[in-house]
Amino acid sequence: MILALLSLTTLASCGDGSGSSKAAPKTFELQIFAGGYGTAPWTYAFQKFEKAHPEYEIIANMDNNVNEAMANRWRGGNPPDFVFLDGALSNQIDHTDYDVGLCGDAFLEE
Numbered sequence: 001m002i003l004a005l006l007s008l009t010t011l012a013s014c015g016d017g018s019g020s021s022k023a024a025p026k027t028f029e030l031q032i033f034a035g036g037y038g039t040a041p042w043t044y045a046f047q048k049f050e051k052a053h054p055e056y057e058i059i060a061n062m063d064n065n066v067n068e069a070m071a072n073r074w075r076g077g078n079p080p081d082f083v084f085l086d087g088a089l090s091n092q093i094d095h096t097d098y099d100v101g102l103c104g105d106a107f108l109e110e
Contacts, residue, residue: 025056026055026057027058028057028058028059028081028082029058029059029060029061029081029082030062030082030083030084031061031066031080031082031083031084031085032061032066033062033066033084033085034062034064034066039062039063042060046058046060
């Protein structure tokens with residue numbers, strides 16, 4: 001989870017540096033398999049992240065069945081911005097076409 005949070009911080013640092021929070025926040029959608037640890041640690045981290053980076057709004061899809069629930073979106077070419085895969089289906093989703101790098105993601109572009 002620490003690596004995932006560092007990735008979010010890196011994504012936030014790739015912005016234009018204006019620091020302006022007057023514009024509507026950019027949404028950042030996540031797919032997280034919540035497994036045995038549940039969602040509380042993730043929720044806490046997202047709250048801290050959004051407080052430090054008000055220019056982003058996190059939309060978190062988290063539970064034990066999230067991989068199954070979002071599989072059709074992946075198959076349809078509409079994956080979320082960030083994924084923490086684990087559990088069933090984690091090795092069945094081909095995500096190689098979506099590895100665009102941390103600062104090249106379209107959601108960061110104006």
